[in-house]
Amino acid sequence: MSVPFPRFAVPRRWRARTLTALAALVVFLALIAPNLISRLTAPAGYLRIPVEGFLGVALMLVLPARARRITAGVLGAVLGVLTVIKIVDMGFFETLARPFDVILDWSLFDDAYDFLVESAGRAGALGALIAVALLALAVPALTTVCAIRVAGAVGRHRTASLRGALAAALAWLLCFLLGAQISPGVSVAARSTAMYAYDRVLAARDGLRDEREFTADVAVDPYRDMPADRLLAGLRGKDVIFAFVESYGRSAVQDPRMAPRVDAVLDAGTKQLRAAGYASRSAFLTSPTFGGGSWLAHSTFLSGVWISNQQRYRNLTSGDRLTLTSAFGKAGHETVSVMPGATRAWPEGSFYGYDRVWDSRNLGYRGPKFSWAPMPDQYTMSAFESREFARPGRGPLMAEIPLVSSHTPWAPIPHLVGWDEVGDGSVFAGIAAQAKKPGSVWKDPEAIRTEYRKSIEYSLGTLISWMSRYGGDDTVLVFLGDHQPSPIVVGDGASHDVPISLVAKDPAVLDRIAGWGWQDGLRPGPQAPVWRMDAFRDRFLGAFSAPPGTRVQAQARR
Numbered sequence: 001m002s003v004p005f006p007r008f009a010v011p012r013r014w015r016a017r018t019l020t021a022l023a024a025l026v027v028f029l030a031l032i033a034p035n036l037i038s039r040l041t042a043p044a045g046y047l048r049i050p051v052e053g054f055l056g057v058a059l060m061l062v063l064p065a066r067a068r069r070i071t072a073g074v075l076g077a078v079l080g081v082l083t084v085i086k087i088v089d090m091g092f093f094e095t096l097a098r099p100f101d102v103i104l105d106w107s108l109f110d111d112a113y114d115f116l117v118e119s120a121g122r123a124g125a126l127g128a129l130i131a132v133a134l135l136a137l138a139v140p141a142l143t144t145v146c147a148i149r150v151a152g153a154v155g156r157h158r159t160a161s162l163r164g165a166l167a168a169a170l171a172w173l174l175c176f177l178l179g180a181q182i183s184p185g186v187s188v189a190a191r192s193t194a195m196y197a198y199d200r201v202l203a204a205r206d207g208l209r210d211e212r213e214f215t216a217d218v219a220v221d222p223y224r225d226m227p228a229d230r231l232l233a234g235l236r237g238k239d240v241i242f243a244f245v246e247s248y249g250r251s252a253v254q255d256p257r258m259a260p261r262v263d264a265v266l267d268a269g270t271k272q273l274r275a276a277g278y279a280s281r282s283a284f285l286t287s288p289t290f291g292g293g294s295w296l297a298h299s300t301f302l303s304g305v306w307i308s309n310q311q312r313y314r315n316l317t318s319g320d321r322l323t324l325t326s327a328f329g330k331a332g333h334e335t336v337s338v339m340p341g342a343t344r345a346w347p348e349g350s351f352y353g354y355d356r357v358w359d360s361r362n363l364g365y366r367g368p369k370f371s372w373a374p375m376p377d378q379y380t381m382s383a384f385e386s387r388e389f390a391r392p393g394r395g396p397l398m399a400e401i402p403l404v405s406s407h408t409p410w411a412p413i414p415h416l417v418g419w420d421e422v423g424d425g426s427v428f429a430g431i432a433a434q435a436k437k438p439g440s441v442w443k444d445p446e447a448i449r450t451e452y453r454k455s456i457e458y459s460l461g462t463l464i465s466w467m468s469r470y471g472g473d474d475t476v477l478v479f480l481g482d483h484q485p486s487p488i489v490v491g492d493g494a495s496h497d498v499p500i501s502l503v504a505k506d507p508a509v510l511d512r513i514a515g516w517g518w519q520d521g522l523r524p525g526p527q528a529p530v531w532r533m534d535a536f537r538d539r540f541l542g543a544f545s546a547p548p549g550t551r552v553q554a555q556a557r558r
Contacts, residue, residue: 020153023146028053030079030143031193035089035099038492039186047182048190049175054168057161060154068151076147080140082197087135095486096291097494102200103207104310207311214312218305223541224322232331234512234544237396239389240328240476244298244402245459247452248481250284250497251490253523258453265457266523269464273503273522276468279510281518282501285533287483290496294402295348297482297498297533302352302400304537317351324537326353328398336388336397338363340380341373341404352400358387367425368432370405375425376414377405377462382422385470396474403462406455408486409438410448413455416462419469445488452489464522467503477503499524500536512543 031050034040056075060068088100154161174180176189223231252262270280288308289296299307299316302323307313322330329335335355339346342359349357360374363383370376380403388397405414412435414428421427441447467477481498484490501522504510516539519528531539 020149023149024153026142026146027076027079027150030083032190033083033086034192035086035196036093037090040090048186048188049168049172050193051172051189051191052193054165054172057154057165060151061158061162061165065155068155069148072147072151073144076144077140078197079147079193080143082193082200083143084136084139085200086196087139094488096289096293097484097487097492098290101203101207101309103204207309210309211311211315214305214315218303218316218319218321221304221322222538223327223545226541226545228330228332230546231327232333232541232544233546234508235328235331235396235476238474238476238506238509239397239472240333240399241397241478242301242324242400243463243477243479244294244301244400244482245456245463245479246294246402246404246407246482247485248406248456248459248498249287249484249490249494250499251484251494252453252456252481253499254526255490257449258456261453262456262460263523265460265464267521269460270521270523272464272468276471277505278467278471278503279505279507279520280501280503280522281510281513281516281520282499282522282524283516283518283528284497284524284530285480285500285536286530287481287496287498287533289483290494291483291486292408294482298400298402300533301480301536304534306532306534317348319351323352324540325398325400327541329353329355333396333398334394336399338380338384338388338399338401340365340375340377341402341407343374354400356388358383363387365425367428370412370414370428370432370435371409371438372407373404376428377403377459378414378416378419378466379422379425379428380404381462381466382419385466389470402482403459405462406452406459408452409442410451410455411436411438411441413451413458415458416465419465449489452485460522471503471505473505475505476509477501479503497530498533516543 028050029046031052032046032048060072063071085100085102092098092100092105172189175187180188182188251258253259253266273280285301287297288300288306296307296309296313299305299313302325303316303321305312305316305321307316325335325337335353337349337352337354337357339357339359340363342357343361346357346359363375363380365375365379365383367375367379380401384399384401388394388399412432414431414435417427417431436451441451463477463479467475471477478500480500483498484494484496487494501524502510502513502518503522517529519525
């Protein structure tokens with residue numbers, strides 16, 4: 001008697017096989033997934049043999065059913081977490097030109113959210129945040145379920161699985177020995193996931209070691225105990241302004257897609273300042289960060305210690321390292337910080353040693369925001385002039401002023417108005433209303449590059465104009481970039497270098513840095529000296545402090 005074939009047996013079996021094949025495909029894609037967007041769309045990158053695949057099959061074959069299921073679930077979850085980290089890496093490489101640090105980089109997500117708010121609005125930013133959270137949960141869940149399903153299929157089809165694993169292992173070994181590559185740097189014999197996980201572990205270990213290295217670095221300070229009468233004696237009676245121009249990188253002055261216009265601003269500024277009696281010298285500094293993390297550059301520059309991650313920054317600001325700010329304070333200057341980008345309390349200000357801190361809450365601005373920037377650079381410099389520089393009866397000043405109009409997303413961008421028109425900033429309302437918005441710019445990389453370049457021109461033009469109008473015989477201006485803009489502007493492989501210029505009217509100031517070899521003018525050329533940013537503090541203090549045994553006389557303000 002024949003048994004009737006079940007009506008739905010064939011479709012059900014094929015559905016099960018299809019689901020198993022899809023599960024295997026998900027695991028395979030997770031194993032070979034890159035952490036760079038540029039490699040994500042390269043079809044050849046998917047024609048690889050992941051060593052973790054056949055090793056995983058071999059492990060499943062030797063485990064009993066219950067242990068196999070548990071192990072597959074754990075490995076699937078780990079694979080999912082690594083895949084999420086790879087996705088985060090893609091964003092970090094696109095903005096900061098480096099991978100995500102799973103130990104130290106969590107604080108940067110606040111800045112990412114702020115950027116989304118300015119670019120897409122609060123609703124869009126919240127939607128993106130929810131989508132990211134769901135993705136972070138869904139990917140590990142998916143890879144876990146798929147790994148368990150694949151492990152079950154391996155247990156049911158042991159002979160076929162063993163043959164497939166052996167064939168894959170032989171093919172992998174042959175490709176590995178022959179060095180077979182699909183494209184330069186992309187081997188057929190893939191071991192990327194295992195190496196990626198290993199690198200993540202090493203990065204965490206290096207983070208712990210780095211804390212010990214930092215402790216040793218910060219303990220070395222040849223200027224910590226220098227007497228006040230010698231410290232910065234060459235700048236007695238001078239007003240010294242350190243201005244950071246956000247995202248002002250080497251590419252702005254040398255990339256042919258942007259440099260002609262930016263260089264024209266610098267060359268015209270050199271002539272304008274020279275006509276007013278000023279001389280200038282320029283070079284490059286290598287920043288510890290790229291695309292963002294301005295506070296790492298600021299702290300490196302001011303402290304003379306390489307601050308390349310958040311852990312170092314926290315350790316630095318909880319210590320008592322002599323900064324340029326505290327050195328000027330010790331030498332008798334009033335020290336102020338003008339922080340237009342700060343929208344809340346800044347406890348690190350006490351570490352740097354500022355007498356007064358001005359920020360977006362007390363600078364009196366009544367105009368519109370310009371995307372991320374709470375106020376235009378021209379208002380920042382105008383407020384500094386009225387509140388500090390022109391204050392009657394003051395002593396010599398040291399000021400740090402980070403200018404933020406060139407902060408991403410580079411739209412809308414203000415333009416210069418007459419200094420007498422700045423007032424409380426209301427004059428900028430019409431400019432903001434007519435300027436381009438981030439949504440219209442961030443659809444095209446070329447448009448992003450153009451607006452970035454314009455923002456740098458505006459910030460540089462603001463500084464040059466302010467110095468020409470308000471600077472005096474005893475004014476010394478040092479302005480520099482904090483880091484390069486993101487790779488979407490400068491491409492992959494750009495250096496970490498940023499321009500730096502020193503402007504002064506007193507020839508004695510320029511004489512003290514004659515040995516630096518910096519180039520004349522505001523525009524450093526390709527052969528200009530390059531220092532690490534942490535070298536500046538000691539070079540500056542060495543140039544302007546009096547050597548032992550020197551008799552120092554007080555210099556009256558002119």
